[in-house]
Amino acid sequence: MERDPFVVVGGDAAGLSAASKFRRETNRDVVVFERGQWVSYAHCGLPYFVEGSVDRLTDLLSLSPSDIAERGIDLRRGHEVVAVDPAARTVTVDAGDERFDQPYSELLVATGARATTGDFDASLDGVFTIHGLDSAAALDAYLTAPDAYDPARLGDGPVDEARVTHNAALDPPTRAAIVGGGYVGVEMAEALTARGVAVHLFQRSGHVLQPFGAAVAERVEPHLTERGVTVHTDATVDRLVGDERIEAIVADGERFPVELAVLGVGVRPNTAVLDGTGVARGPNGAIRTDAYGRTSLPAVHAAGDVATARHAVTGTETWIPLGLTANRAGRAVGATVAGDPTPVGDVAGTAVVKAFEMECGRVGIVDEAAAADAGFDPVSETITAGSRSGYYPGGDETTVTLVADRTTGRVLGGAIAGRDRAAIRVDTLATAIEADLTVAELERLDLAYAPPFSPVWDPVLVAAKVVTGKL
Amino acid sequence: MERDPFVVVGGDAAGLSAASKFRRETNRDVVVFERGQWVSYAHCGLPYFVEGSVDRLTDLLSLSPSDIAERGIDLRRGHEVVAVDPAARTVTVDAGDERFDQPYSELLVATGARATTGDFDASLDGVFTIHGLDSAAALDAYLTAPDAYDPARLGDGPVDEARVTHNAALDPPTRAAIVGGGYVGVEMAEALTARGVAVHLFQRSGHVLQPFGAAVAERVEPHLTERGVTVHTDATVDRLVGDERIEAIVADGERFPVELAVLGVGVRPNTAVLDGTGVARGPNGAIRTDAYGRTSLPAVHAAGDVATARHAVTGTETWIPLGLTANRAGRAVGATVAGDPTPVGDVAGTAVVKAFEMECGRVGIVDEAAAADAGFDPVSETITAGSRSGYYPGGDETTVTLVADRTTGRVLGGAIAGRDRAAIRVDTLATAIEADLTVAELERLDLAYAPPFSPVWDPVLVAAKVVTGKL
Structure with missing residues (x-):
């Protein structure tokens, strides 16, 4: 007998990554219910559309509905999942003109998060x-x-x-x-x-x-x-x-x-679909998930901005809704459901942002008080160093904050700002943090050096030297 | 009785890093003999001076002789060390108008490397x-x-x-x-x-x-x-x-x-100063050193372009003359001689180069044959991926070659080229390689994502996904 389909609730990063990966691994059926009309769009691109540096709204779409159909995904837009019955393994779907129950073999809740409006009246024009x-x-x-x-x-x-x-x-x-x-x-x-x-x-x-x-x-x-x-x-x-x-x-x-x-x-996780199921929750009410994206309900996964994740530094449950980890978690759940158990991966809270010419990055635990709360004995230093050899034109002072644990020497977090290739340098710290490097090991990394790109001692290495000296 | 000074042969990256670090850690004497007149200059800046993007030749100096004197370093320019007597712990110095023996407590050979001319007649004008x-x-x-x-x-x-x-x-x-x-x-x-x-x-x-x-x-x-x-x-x-x-x-x-x-x-290590001492040699005739920069001779260290180092991937002896590792090895020897044993660190062969607008980086073992020679079972893939979200202007296709070991999954090496912040991305690979990450771990790193700096899946992650898929 044919198994019931893999059902995905939500047609954005996590949901479609899961469905796509699932279909690459198996020819079983996958149905994606999306309550809105838009699917697979780049949330992070919205400011750049408003700015005018992106020509058309639809340039922000990663996949068109026809791309999705080509992947063999049964996408139903305008279909809102209003209830889940984990015992019966069905979801109730409101399609506007009809309401029906859809059985599933496995379910992924990938309903994302929503922007909150606080106490403000957001109904005014403007x-x-x-x-x-x-x-x-x-x-x-x-x-x-x-x-x-x-x-x-x-x-x-x-x-x-x-x-x-x-x-x-x-x-x-x-x-x-x-x-x-x-x-x-x-x-x-x-x-x-x-x-x-x-x-x-x-x-x-x-x-x-x-x-x-x-x-x-x-x-x-x-x-x-x-x-x-x-x-x-x-x-x-x-x-x-x-x-x-x-x-x-x-x-x-x-x-x-x-x-x-x-x-x-602020944003909040869209967890209403699981209301009444007794599903376990984590910080901010997000759906609690394990290393494979499984919730406390049988055959129910959650991924992306609706779900918790394990923090790479503290090892504890956290809720950090960001794009890459949503894509990755969805992809991992798709593989797992298809029969290839794949961990969703930790989150390190890596984030980069552009503010006009200023590039900023952060990863891990930057705040000393937060590090102490997590049981560490934090040592934090901020340095500035050139982004290029001093004699080479076009460089900029790069500010690096580096936080390490005094007891173990482990790198806990860092932040970077500067105008010249500063943000992407946070990847060095993200890699060091996820690999559990100590700050002394970070200091000894053989990083890139050439006058147009980095001084002999990259700003990250300068920070590591200074923090090592304080341990 | 006063101990004999720490004697350093060579007044560039490794030598002056050693002397500076030594003086920060101790008030003992350090003497640096430099056969030429220039000290502490940025070799990697020479093309940019020739190009005209550096105004003055002396902009390439990191430290002036007076900076060096202020650090309490006894720098003797125009002093060539012509022989070392490891038994007597003396060096013979030719100062042009005089020749004398200088006793040392510990010696650092930091004589660097020289450009070769092959079989060509380099005496012609032009x-x-x-x-x-x-x-x-x-x-x-x-x-x-x-x-x-x-x-x-x-x-x-x-x-x-x-x-x-x-x-x-x-x-x-x-x-x-x-x-x-x-x-x-x-x-x-x-x-x-x-x-x-x-x-x-x-x-x-x-x-x-x-x-x-x-x-x-x-x-x-x-x-x-x-x-x-x-x-x-x-x-x-x-x-x-x-x-x-x-x-x-x-x-x-x-x-x-x-x-x-x-x-x-090509370049060759300047090892002549140790001729006749029977010092052990490594690849290209470079002076063999251990994890602390010690040579086979008692109380004689070597660092920088004249010395071998341990390769981060193979764990074997290698000779890769580059600026950062020379600075670091010198600094580590300075600390060690001052009484704080400090490893010189491995080399990963990280290198970046600018070719007009094209930025290139490499690290570890990129060549499959070289990886096989080192005992690995290499899997290599080359991908291209955007440096920014596709809809964000100013990005460029980024080419990533990634090499991993089929047996262990370990990342062995990588190379990158592209016009938009490509070179500095090699630091992610350098960090992953020195931390012994597998390609599956690399794929799960929480790296930076924001449309102006990286697509959701950074080119490095795309490469990791593809190589993981081949393992």
Whole structure:
């Protein structure tokens, strides 16, 4: 008898990576239910579409529906899975005009995460979160003068046309507030500046890019200012003001007139599909998974932004929703379900972000207090060193924060900022961290040296030397 | 009684790193004998001085003699050590006008390497090796029209003025031959092109940049051609033709009229100082050293381009003269002699080179035959992948060759080429190799992803996926 299909809930990074890998390994059936119309899009590309450096919205799609069909994946868009019955091994699917139960042999929940709006009224015109192609399309339309809007920007995809049309008809903003100085906030500051909008960036804590540490922020904040962004740190945004359309933002009692607010205040895992199943949860309510992406429910996997993962440094459960690890976890689950048990891999919290010309990277545990909480005895140093030999033109000071454990010497985390090939250097640290290298071993690595690319002692090695000297 | 000083032979990377580290750790005496006048210069910067992207010759100095004096190092320039008596623990020093014996408590031989000229007559005007500041100064003078030469190019250093004056008086060349397509050859092709000289590059084997493998060369060679360099591979240079000044080069029987020839045909360790001591030798006659830089002679260390080192992949003795490992080995010997035993570290053969816009890197064992010779069962794959998300502008195809051992899965080596941040990505592979990661572990690394810097799957990860699939 034919086995029931492998059912995947969610048609983005983790879900389609799983379905694709599964189909490469087996000819069994896989069904992907996606509640929306868009599938397989690059979330991280949204700011660059808004900025205008990506021509068409559909350029952000990795796979078209026909690519997906060619892979033998049964993709059902506009199909929302509203319930899971782990005992019966069925999901209940709401397809709009019908509702049905779909049996599964194995299930993958890959429903991702959603942008939150905090306590703010996100229903006003001119208020956006950056999540999903429709929000980017709407914001792009809003930023464009009504007589200048070109629908060719959308490409040929299932865009929410009513929302685009509505926003395209409004007068474009000249002033914007960005609430939240994380990746999205910083990337949107660059994007909106490129679109000619004056930007105020509000960050609740003491510095932007909190997970990158203070030293990176000390490079980024003056650079944002230099490029015309007004940065407010230790700032509490009280409310958004407006009737139909946003008119102002009030922060610490001060009123800033704006016609645009972008909310980058956080994301939450989309776990509702498993409500009522008693599935085990981890940090932030994310679905708890093991080394193979298995949940506490039989034959139910979770992967990507909805799921927890093991942290490479602490070995404990964590929730860090990012693109590569979502793709990888999905791919691993696809292989596992197909019969080739494949670990999803640890997450090291590696992240890189561009802020105008400034490149920033971070990995592992950068914050000393967090390292102490995890049971380490952290030693942290920040250095600056040239990105190239001093005599070679075009280099830039590169700032490196390196954190190690005093007891074992192990590298725990690091962060990097600079204008010249700085971000990609975090990969050296990510590799060292996942390989459990000590800082003395890091110091002795035979890294690249040539005047146009690195001084004799790469900034990463300089940091390692200084931290080794403190142990 | 005062101990005899720590004596260092050679005042460049390894020697001065050793002396500096020694003085930071102890107040004992250190004497550095340098036979020439230049100390502490950046050999790797010479092509960029010739190119004109470095303003003054003395910009290539890391430390001035007064910096060195401030560190408490007794530097004696123009002092050649002509013999070592390991039994008596003395060196014989020829200071030009006097010759004396200097006792030592410990000795470091850091005499570096020299460029060879093969069978070619390097005494003709217009024939250069790129080794030492004087050769770069002379070539720069030769490249400049007599009435345009500005001695300010030299800065304020102990340059060989007669050689510069002689070359500055000659008509500048319009056509050049570079013999040897290694790093120096490729870098000089770029430098001479920038100086308006038409370049023929002759490489004896089938492709340029031999240690980087064929796939890198397949990117570099067309790029050199595109930039106006004529590349001759599988080419044997028969002889240089000329009376006083070079007039032509003959390769495979064909005559190429040139006014300049740059010889980049290899380097040899400067071991003569230990002739007659019976010191043990390794590959290429380099001085054999152990994990702490000790030679077979009591109290005699060697470091840098004159010494062997342990290869990170094979664990066997090798001779790979490069800048970082010379600096590091010297520094480690300085610490060890000061009383803090410090391993010199392995070498992984990490190298990066810029060829116009093309960035290339390599590490470990790239050549399958060499891997087999070292006892591995190599699996090698070459892939190309984007350096950025496909929709983000400014990226370039990045070529990655990855070599792993079929039996253990261990990463053995890799090479990279591309125009967008390609070279520095080799550090990821260097770290993985020195940490003994398998290719499956490499594939699961949490590396950086953001559209401006890397696609979801970095080219290194794509290569790891493909090689893992072949194991």
